[in-house]
Amino acid sequence: MANYSIFALARNALQRHRNWPQAWRSPQPRASYDAVIVGGGGHGLATAYYLAKLHGMRNIAVLEKGWIGGGNTGRNTTIVRSNYLNPESAAIYDHALKLWEGLSQELNFNVMFSQRGVINLAHDEGEARELRRRIYANQLAGVDAEWVTPTQLGELCPILNLDPNMRYPVLGGTLQRRAGTARHDAVAWGYARGADRLGVHIIENCEVTGLIIRDGRVEGVHTNRGEIRTPKIGVVAAGHSSVLAAMAGIRLPLDSHPLQALxxxxxxxxxxxxxxxxxVHAYMSQSDKGELVIGAGIDPYNSYAQRGSLPVIEETIRAVVELYPITSRLKMMRQWAGIVDICPDASPIISATPVDGLYFNCGWGTGGFKATPGSGHLFAHTLAKDAAHAINAPFALERFYSGALVAEHGAAAVAH
Amino acid sequence: MLLLECPWCGPRSEEEFSCGGEGHIVRPLNPDELDDAAWGDYVFMRRNAKGVHFERWRHAHGCGRWFNVARSTVSHEILAVYRVGDDKPKVAP
Structure with missing residues (x-):
């Protein structure tokens, strides 16, 4: 399959764009694979891509119950950053950020990664101290972070309300300049195309309905398109992780909630x-199309319905209108929800399980998009070597028994 | 948006309530004998059911009392409301 380039674009323009090849094939599932990834979101596709590229596992499949880019990969607010508090988290998120920086070249697919900076606001003295502490922690961990004053904030973003008489006045904030946004579904498409070019089977409309386990080892999966044998399964199913785990008789420390955006x-x-x-629970950026992308919070109760309730949206809109008064007359075009898997310590799980050959990559909760390349890279290592990479070793399921939690509620941004 | 029926106050909007998560998680009666695995299971591991979910709610901006709800996590339909200490009701998914 040809590379995307200015020459390919010119050639195809002359052919009125009728002859672009499909970005990835739609193969029939084989009877068996060396490994099966359950879940064709960004993380699952990245896992398959790095398994094929770095670990030489080409006879593998990604099973997606819907279509590529239809789940949380296409439902997040596209923010990428790595300014987490604990060294373990800074390591894993910055690993991802470094991969983001070369991702468009790596995949020959423009993921529109834009390092436009991410600011976290402080609205009271306690929060300002907490955020300063996070800056120092970031700097110690090698993650860029700096404090910005209200005056600097006004220069960076003139529409921000800096009135000191606001109910929650802006006292300053943190800025990570290397952070930014990326085109979320391009990331899924880019990894899908990249994995497909390395021989990976991407099988859409293929829902896993059961796991075949014998003597404590995985032997395959039952799907709505038949049985597929495999000695190795990597589950990357976000909000549905607990459902897959239940098929193996395992409980995970996860609760699934809708996370809304508009x-x-x-x-x-x-x-x-x-x-x-x-x-005040609001976060906002502007897409290249000009839409203001606004992230709301999670609904407080468990849900697998990909829709949220209105009170959560109302609360976010109240905060947005207060922080950015020019938005008060704007119309909102769309509102949606994705189902996120919330972990008690607001950190992910990349781990083996009590079942041999069964691995989970889950618990990314409200903040998985930013980690997509790093998560896939580390999970591929874990699957291929049957052992955790040093960066994801602290994120094993074992931590819920040892007590070595990686608490990131402050840096996770969305209230858990 | 949910319309929840508080057993004491009647039907109210979901905004008056706070959700306490999965119910019927019983604190072990023999804490001294529990190992790390058993504690981890009790403290952190959850069913997180897709379908009927038995959960605790509190009428936070009302009478302040806790109660249990059986609710579908797919349709959000409230299948049963029952008091703390009652057994799980039999509900069709």
Missing amino acids: VSEPIKPVMPTVIMSNK
């Missing part, structure tokens, strides 16, 4: 960066 009608550029606020 976008406004497109307007001219007003927002050159990403601004998040934990306190």
Whole structure:
């Protein structure tokens, strides 16, 4: 399959764009594979890509119950950053950020990664101290972070309300300049195309309905398209992780909740960066199309329905209108929800399980998108070597028995 | 949006309530004898059911009392409301 390039674009333009090849095939599932990835979101596709590219496992399949880019990969607010508090987290998220920086070249697919910076606002003295502590922790861990004053914030983002008489006045914030946004579904498409070019089977509309386990070892999966034998299964199913785990008789420390987001009608550029606020719970950026992309919180109760309730949206909109008064007359075009798997310590799980050959990559909760390349890279290592990479070793299931939790509620941004 | 029926106050909007997560998780009666695996299971591991979910709610902005709800996590349909200490009701998924 040809590379995408300016020459390919010109050639295809002359052919009126009728002859672009399909970005990935739609193969019939084989009877068996060396490994099967359950879940064709960004993380699952990245896992398959790195398994094929770095570990030489080409006879593998990604099983997706819906279509590529139809789950949380296409439902998040596209923010990428690595300014987490604990060294373990800084290591895993910055590993991902470094991969983001070369991803478009790596995949020959423009993922529109834009390092426009991410700002976290402080609205009271306690929060300002907490955020400063996070800056120092980031700097010690080798992650770029700096403090910005209200004056600097006004220069960075003129539409931000800096009125000191606001109910929650802005006292300053943290800025990670290497952070930013990426085109979320391009990431899934890019990894799908990349994995497909290495021989990986991407099988859409294929739902896993059961796991075949004998003598404590996985032997395959039952799907709505028949049985597939495999000695190795990597589950990357986000909000449905507990459902897959239950098929193996395992419980996970996860609760599934809807996480909502919404976008406004497109307007001219007003927002050159990403601004998040934990306190009033609003985060916003502007897409290249001009829509303001707004992230809301999770609904407080467990749900597998990909829709959220109105009170959560109302609370976020209240905060957005207060922080950015120009948005008060904007119309919102779309509102949606994705089902996220919330972990008690707001950190992910990349881990083996009590069943031989069965691995889980889950618990990314409200913040998985930013980790997509790193998560796939590390999970591929874990699957191929049957052992955790040093970076994801602290994120094993074992931590819920040893007590070595990696608490990231402050840095996770969305209230858990 | 949910319309929950508080056993004491009647039907109210979900905004008056706070959700306490999965119910019927019984604290072990023999804490001294539990190993790390048993503690981990009790403290962290959850069913997180897709379908009927038995969960605790509190009428936080009302009478303040806890109660149990059986609810579908797929359709959000409230299948039963029952008091703390009652057994799980039999409900069709």
